[in-house]
Amino acid sequence: MEPNDKELRQQLSRGPLSRNGFDDRLRKRIEDALDRPTRRPSFFARVGWNGAGVAAILGLLLAFGIWQWTVPGPSAERFAEDPAMQTATTQDAKLFSDANAQIRSVLLLGLREDREDQGNVVSSYRTLMIAPQDGQFAVTASGDGIVMPYKQNFWKIEAVTSGDKGTLSQTLKAYQANGKGAVTPAQAEAIPVSDVGMVERLTFVGNRYVSVVQNRVSAPNAQFRWVKHIEQLAADASRVSYEPTAESHVMLEDVLKAGDTATPSVQAHTEQWSIIRRTGNWTAAAEEAKDGKGATDAFAPFDNEALVELSAPLPDEYKNYDTLSISWSQIRKIVPQAEDAFTSPNEDMLAVVTGDQILVYPYQQLNGRDHPLSIRLADGETVVMAQWTSNIKYVDNWKKQVAAILNPTPETQLQ
Known part of the structure; x- marks a missing residue:
């Protein structure tokens, strides 16, 4: 009989974990998997990994020596001396405990807020820069649209809405916002955007890439989904008609x-x-693939229920840094209502998403738990971008350049 989560947790607590290669790192990975909220099964899980995958995992665990664990387990003295059994407590103790911890990360956070108009979803966007200020994290710049880093510069994505109430359409436009080749705010305003009876919105922005959902105004439930280069998104804003096969x-x-x-x-x-x-x-x-589906269906619309996760990880060039440096059990000890979280490459910032706010902690800093930065979220507002700079020499540049884009002044517009 296959063990359930409760039985696995009991097994994990029974004895030394360093036998036959089953070290603390593997234990932490298993605990993280048990702590992580349940997801909808991936497509590949649906097509053959349900039983065989579990059996393979259990076989590996047996190979690592789980079968050697004893009941009732080690004595209290041995437990106290076993470094592997002390890991979780030690990791918890390291949080918010360093009196000399420095914060030096910057997070560009992109948010999308949706509203419904005659069955269509129309979106608005904002970007927040979270950066060190006076020894704490603060929102140092904010404004409409999505500002994303790309190569050595920043690009801006805006949603342009047109049409009358009840027939609103929305198109995304993108342009380089600073550096050589950048457009001025006046030039950005003049970028032509065609009203082609289509609505589109972002689900992800990162590095060079964006993920977009589209539908015709007349068919809000028939969705098309694309991943584009930022340059492709910019070029497509001037389309003269909406033809999915031409996207x-x-x-x-x-x-x-x-x-x-x-x-x-x-x-x-x-x-x-x-x-x-x-x-x-x-x-x-x-x-989700269906029997008999052919290449002629590649440009057909589909609904949300047909969307399933793929098991293959995205290459780093698409998602940039996307790693949690502390476990879900630790995050939930800090914020029991946590629904999502981001940690910085420098391991000095923890941003926790709850239902109505984002709480930002300097999670290594002594007493950093006491006064988190709180960012209020609108109803249903979601994260579509989380981009980091971890190099201290870029922090001031990011702060100045992003502030100039999000909150331009006459002086910055002339640059």
Whole structure:
């Protein structure tokens, strides 16, 4: 009989974990998996990993020596002396305990707020810069639209709404906002955007790439999903008509071939796919393959229920830094209502998403738990971008450049 989560936790607590290679790192990974909220099964899980995968995992655990654990386990003295059994307590003790901890990370956070208009979803966006200020984290700049770092500069994405009430359409436009080749705010305002009876919104922004959901105004439930380069998004704003087969995009197969892992057996000609947020990470998702589906269906719309996660991880060039440096059990001890979280590459910032706010902690800093930065979220507002700079030499540049884009002054507009 396969053990459930409760039985696995009991096994994990019974004895030394360093036997036959079952070390503290593996224990932490198992605990994290047990703590992580349940997700909808991936497509690959649905097509054959339900039983075989579990059996394989249990076989590996047996190989690592779980079978050697004894009941009732080690004595209290041995438990106290075992470093592996003390790990969780030690890790918890390290949080908010360093009197000399320095904070030096900057987080660019992109948020999307939706409202419904005659069955269509119309969105607004804002960007927040969270950066060190007077020894604490603070929102040092904020403004409408999404400001994303790309190469050595920043680009801005704006939602342009047109049409009458009841027939609103919305198109995304993008442009380089600073550096050589940047457009001025006046030039950005004059960028032509065509009203083609279509609504589109962002699900993800990162590095060079964006994930977009589109639908015709007349068919709000028939959705099209694309991943594009930021340059493709910029060029598509001037489309003269909406034809899904003409939308520029990046195919899923091309993305996975560029990664470090082997390409899984995804549906051939996967033109449409998304990058979406699941608790703790960004993940690729696509339409669930159906028997007999051919390449001619690659540009057909589908609904949300057909969207399933893929098991293959995204290459780093798509999602940038996307790693939690502390476990979900630790995060929930800090914020029991946590629904999602982000940690910085420097391991000095923890941003925890709850239902109505984001709480930002300097989680190494002594007493850093006492006064988190609180960012109020609008009803249903979601994170579509989390971009970091961890290099101290870029912190001031990011703060100045992003502030000039989000809150331009006459002086910065002349630069």
